Amino acid sequence: xxxxxxxxxxxxxxxxxxxxxxxxxxxxxxxxxxxxxxxxxxxxxxxxxxxxxxxxxxxxxxxxxxxxxxxxxxxxxxxxxxxxxxxxxxxxxxxxxxxxxxxxxxxxxxxxxxxxxxxx
Amino acid sequence: xxxxxxxxxxxxxxxxxxxxxxxxxxxxxxxxxxxxxxxxxxxxxxxxxxxxxxxxxxxxxxxxxxxxxxxxxxxxxxxxxxxxxxxxxxxxxxxxxxxxxxxxxxxxxx
Numbered sequence: 001x002x003x004x005x006x007x008x009x010x011x012x013x014x015x016x017x018x019x020x021x022x023x024x025x026x027x028x029x030x031x032x033x034x035x036x037x038x039x040x041x042x043x044x045x046x047x048x049x050x051x052x053x054x055x056x057x058x059x060x061x062x063x064x065x066x067x068x069x070x071x072x073x074x075x076x077x078x079x080x081x082x083x084x085x086x087x088x089x090x091x092x093x094x095x096x097x098x099x100x101x102x103x104x105x106x107x108x109x110x111x112x113x114x115x116x117x118x119x120x
Numbered sequence: 121x122x123x124x125x126x127x128x129x130x131x132x133x134x135x136x137x138x139x140x141x142x143x144x145x146x147x148x149x150x151x152x153x154x155x156x157x158x159x160x161x162x163x164x165x166x167x168x169x170x171x172x173x174x175x176x177x178x179x180x181x182x183x184x185x186x187x188x189x190x191x192x193x194x195x196x197x198x199x200x201x202x203x204x205x206x207x208x209x210x211x212x213x214x215x216x217x218x219x220x221x222x223x224x225x226x227x228x229x230x
Contacts, residue, residue, distance in 0.1 A: 037219070039166075046123065047158070047166065047209050049219035060218050063121065096165055105213040106156040106171035113165055 002026035004036075004097050004111035012087050012118050022080040022097030022111060029055055029075050035100035036080045037107060038071065040093040048093075052100065053080055087118045124149065124210055124222035131228040137198040140225045142210030143191060148220055150191035154213035157186055157195045161206045169208075170195060197227070205229045 008020035020038070027034060037052040051071040052060045061069050070083040080097060094115045098107035125143040132138040142149065142157075149155055155173045158166035168177050170186035173193060183198045193212070197204055210222035 039219075039221075046224040047211075047221040049211070049217075049221060052218060063217060101168070101171060101177075104171050105152075105154040105218055106168055106211070107158075107166075108168045108171075108177055110165035110167070 002099055002109040004099060004109060006095060006097050006111045006114040008114055008116065010115060010117060012116060013120050014088055014118060016087050018084045018087055018116060020082045020095055020114065024078050024099065027099065029073050029080070031055055033102040037098050037100055038082045039096045039098060042093040051082060089118045092116065092118045121214055121216055121220050124212060124220060126210060126222040126225045129226045129228065131230055132200045133230045134200055134202065136200050137196060138200060138227065140195045140208055140227070142193040142222050144212055145191055147216070148212040148214040149188065149193050151215060152213045155186065155188060155193040156211045158209045158211070159206050160209065166209065200229055202229050
């Protein structure tokens, strides 16, 4: 059974750096074709894909946020970490991590999400 | 890369069929068979309903079906039920990045 759970701060000040951790179980990020992504959703708005890391450490980022994002994995801990720098109130959103359906461009398992508010 | 275009809302009565459209370009929806659909109930995480245009994951009702014509993909819900009331998002692989989501559609069961 695949599960994912996001953790991190709920409140961040503008210009600060956000670090979110996705802890998962039921699969290994060292298995071929496996990937974990991050998606966010501002309150009342649409989903926005942020980043993805593959089993082979290949990484993809949303072009509009690429300069501010870093995604890493710790296979031994079954964790994926997303770092976002220079936070702004517009970054207020629920942040989800999700398991990529192997070999497909879809996310078949999602975490419950964590709401991050950016405010002074 | 712009978001894929979906109607803001679609409604139908119980038992009816409804269709949600997802319009992109030849660089995303039209160029690849990698369109997915997600259902999201309020306060919940999205749930994968369709992948690769028309494939249903295990456990998803066969009342949900997907198709594509040109640059537009569609999700059809047949035999509409109260539990289908939710937000629906499409997504697609693109020539420049692996994922782009749609603007989202609110489905209301009358």
